[in-house]
Amino acid sequence: MDWPFLFATAKTLLTGVPLTLRLAATSLCAGFVLAVGIAALAGSRFAPARWIAALYVMLFQGTPLLVQIFIVYYGFGQIDFLRASFAWPFLQQAYWCAVLALSLNTSAYGAEIIRGAIAAVPAREIEAARAMGMSGLLLRRRIIWPQALQYGLANYGNEAILLLKATSLASVITLMDVTGLAYRLVSKTYRSEEIFTVAGLIYLALTFVIATGVHLLERRLTPCRQV
């Protein structure tokens, strides 16, 4: 085994980690905000709002992320009002195209997780709270949201891991994240097994860190420490 080469490769590829993490973190936050909005629409009493949410989820879950990235990166330039809008300086950059596509994509999955978590709060507890005179924001803040957070956290953690893996697709639109750097290195040296193995190990390490973090957070949030 060629250890010096492996170390040199690891050193090069690690310089892509900040970009990978930035893509994932930005999309996770933006996606969460969108997801809350979509979940609110999905839980609305107004039927057309529910249809819009269902259509949104179907569109973004039903098509490949790569197609979504291509539509944003190559296709949006054809839309005149986008070219004239304030967003255009951002959409000219591959980074923001990737962030937009990743956020929209993860928000569809996030919305489903949030909806499921809220539905998992026992109806009896909500009835009890209402009987105590709680309503509106107080009911949500004290009863619904804390429990939904517990139910949804593990699933949202999985989604964060899937999102981290999905950021690798940004390399297709020229971004030099871990995958992009690995690809460039392979086309220079043709030592694909070693380079892609190192890249894979970096992703495994990152997913392990996220999974551990979510698990710790979950333990903290469970008051009776049963988990």
Place this chain on the structure above:
Amino acid sequence: MSTPAFTLIGFGPEGWGKLLLLAAGLTLVAAVCSFALGSLLGAAGAVLKLASSRSLRGIGTFYTTVFRGIPEILVVYLFYFGGSLALTRLMHLAGFPGFFSLPFFIIGVVAIGLVSGAYQTEAYRSAYLRLERGQIEAGKACGMSRFVLLWRVIAPQTLRFALPALGNIWQSVLKETALLSIIGLIELLRQSTIASGATRQPLLFYGVAALLYLVMGQITALGIRTVEKRLARCWGR
């Protein structure tokens, strides 16, 4: 710009409709082959993970952890570059000079199949664990051999319990085949890229590609739901 969009995606001499549909067909075939390979690997993986030997379980866990933890695109790249290099080396050893490359289709199916196999392992494993232990004991008590027990009791129920998860995995396999466009397989996404390059209408063609993926996904999802309902009826719960 002069040709209207409807002509471009139509079936006329200037239209890309036929090529896009053929490419969608290839996407579907690639997805079916990858999913089938994944089922075999998933069944093998589940057997490993449920084995009583610790080292076999270790192998199973290694497989699922690695292939669920690294991005699919890396697996595709690894097989794309590594597969051909390995084949070339092998052929050199056998005395054939020159460069050999595996067909894109095979590389793609193996890569996507390996990833989907890791997810299917978990689906089969958790389905098996939902099986009632008493049924297996009852089967043994009736004098069923291991094969008959597997065929009559274990396999049908495991499949039924695993079906919803398998449906989700199928959907992601269908979408993951889009990655094969990167290594040059002319499936739906690649064909759309070619068409949008030739006509300078990326929005139109990627939009059509998205729609075709959506249609394929929705129709197969409907089929899976129908099977699920029918199975639920004959099991009566």
